[in-house]
Amino acid sequence: MSIERLETGPRMSQAVVHGNTVYLAGTVSESPKGKSVTEQTKSVLSQIDALLKKAGTDKSKLISANIWITDMANFAEMNAVWDAWVSPGNTPARATVEAKLATPDYKVEIMVVAAK
Amino acid sequence: MSIERLETGPRMSQAVVHGNTVYLAGTVSESPKGKSVTEQTKSVLSQIDALLKKAGTDKSKLISANIWITDMANFAEMNAVWDAWVSPGNTPARATVEAKLATPDYKVEIMVVAAK
């Protein structure tokens, strides 16, 4: 099966397409400083939309998602953005746990796998 | 490749089947309040059995597992239930780390990928 890499840097690629499966990197908000959980989640999901498009697919083909939030008190706020974003009837398998992220400015990180 | 979703809700699906690979959501105990780690792990694995069956497969075809426990002091207690449950000779690749889960009542969450 073919391997295609997108936005490949010296540390990671933002997406790797293996055959018909698309693996995205853990995505965090752009310019997170001072941004709310709502704003950061919107930024993350917008970047995921763009990466899925580059990979030739979209959120209606999501397979699974791993979500990390730095404070479970923000679970409902993150979910409100998530629930408005997902494709009705096409929601992925998902797990959300609490974890500290690369810098204290980040409040949410999402890593998805999709079909194409 | 085909995509089949099981128990699809507005936020997530409990399982997504992509071709010959089955991705389950992170599964937590039913009615977790006051349940021990042993009881919660049994509840989680019983739900995983049921989801794998609905997806047309079973635990002998597990590929990988991610386990989160809220206190690494419970590692041995979770493992005792896990070790008794897995299909001998057919154990998956696995990683277990500590993380806070969606509510303080939950002590263990397990997310698996299986073949079918």
Next chain:
Amino acid sequence: MSIERLETGPRMSQAVVHGNTVYLAGTVSESPKGKSVTEQTKSVLSQIDALLKKAGTDKSKLISANIWITDMANFAEMNAVWDAWVSPGNTPARATVEAKLATPDYKVEIMVVAAK
């Protein structure tokens, strides 16, 4: 699709090959006691190289990686070893979060998926 398991124990397999996709277990350092983050990361990546080889592939075919470190203060030190190890132009999708691991001696755990 075929399922092949490598180094299968009663709790987990160190690698599971499903068709053309290789799933490794979360890998931690051998003899971690007193070892630095640099030393532990080198041990982990060396074991991953060996497992990928047994599975018939190598790091140039990495698809995705999940990394857990016990203290985000060690992010740069882990990354220095990672960056020197990866195959240039062939870096995987990756996510790194902070989590406590199975014993306090472990400072880093890495779980990868690769193509073959």
